[in-house]
Amino acid sequence: MKELSLNILDIAQNSLAAGASRVEIALREDASGRLTLTIRDNGRGMDEETVRRVTDPFYTTRTTRKVGLGLPLLKLAAEQTGGTMEIISSQTPPAGTTVTAVFDTAHIDFTPLGDIVSTVCNLIQGSPSVDFLFTHETPRGSVELSTAEMREMLGDVPLDSYEVLAWVRDYLNEQYAQWS
Amino acid sequence: MKSLAELAAIREKMQSKIVLRENQQGKRVVVGMATCGIAAGARPVLNAFVEEVNKAGLLDTTVTQTGCIGICQYEPVVEVFEEGKDKVTYVKMTAEKAKRVVEEHLKGGKVVTEYTIGAGAATK
């Protein structure tokens, strides 16, 4: 992937495929340039075997299931900066999955974050009835968007309406512009 | 400064449009947004469709996303569905090509054959 924001879009799609009604995407950058990405959902979760298969390249199973690319790509992106990726998942209530990846943004192989505003817009456009909570905290400033909060204001206007998506884009861009 | 309060105004303005949208049986544009699609550049294609469909005022056309369509080597892949017509599959799409599809196919009703699977676009 050319941008980390594309990995984030891709990993969040896993949450949606798992039937999540709530997806939290959090980016936290500290003063030393360490970036922690957390994607947490309340979807159906995955079994231990799947977790092992997607995080351990040497792990093979008796059952031949389709091998995905999404999580291994995120893991690679994190590890090539000296970072890590970890998955915690439960299939028993409260079911859900948390993917955490740590990056060293100062490392030469760090994939730039890229167009994260588009990622948020793409997710809302594709799944307008899901609750997305996006937060990005850095020492320079922070950005937050909650679609549950938006829905309170919008009533039955779908979040994938063009006017709403345009608002999201402007709202986030404006918050980001305040950092610089 | 933009604020959540502005959404209330959007809500007011939108009430009439929603009714219109629900009553339409129009075209459906589906963009493949699985890992293979995203890596191949599906995002700018999706963004272009959302923008251009709105710009063209095509209220009866919806743009949606899907997972892997199964022809990863042709990504970014876009399918267009229309009641009573065969599905049209566009392959190796770009934002520029998306603009043309909106103009000629979605608005004009004429399939852009050169971007469809099996046509020249597939070997480019």
Ligand SMILES: Nc1ncnc2c1ncn2[C@@H]1O[C@H](COP(=O)(O)OP(=O)(O)OP(=O)(O)O)[C@@H](O)[C@H]1O
């Ligand atoms: N958030 C999640 N909740 C439940 N299951 C998940 C989640 N994320 C991943 N999985 C499981 O792990 C598998 C591997 O995910 P991965 O993203 O690596 O590949 P994929 O989604 O199957 O295919 P693709 O290459 O298109 O991403 C998924 O098929 C799914 O079964």
Ligand SMILES: [Mg+2]
């Ligand atoms: Mg995936």
